[in-house]
Amino acid sequence: MMFTLFVGFLLGAFTILLVQVLGLLLLIGRLGHGRKQDSESPLLTRDLDLHQSLDSAYKKQDFSSFACI
Numbered sequence: 001m002m003f004t005l006f007v008g009f010l011l012g013a014f015t016i017l018l019v020q021v022l023g024l025l026l027l028i029g030r031l032g033h034g035r036k037q038d039s040e041s042p043l044l045t046r047d048l049d050l051h052q053s054l055d056s057a058y059k060k061q062d063f064s065s066f067a068c069i
Helices: 001-040 050-060
Strands: none
Touching: none
């Protein structure tokens, strides 16, 4: 009876560890897949010119119609 209890305990502990490892591998796989999609995006922050972006945003807003006080 003690042997059966011991084997059942070991089998349960092994099952829990196996599920945790599989979950970790699944999580790492999903995170890696997300990074691959991000790296394929055409617009990266290192490609942006801050001054050009601000000038373009300013022109789109058409602030020229407002009078400065």
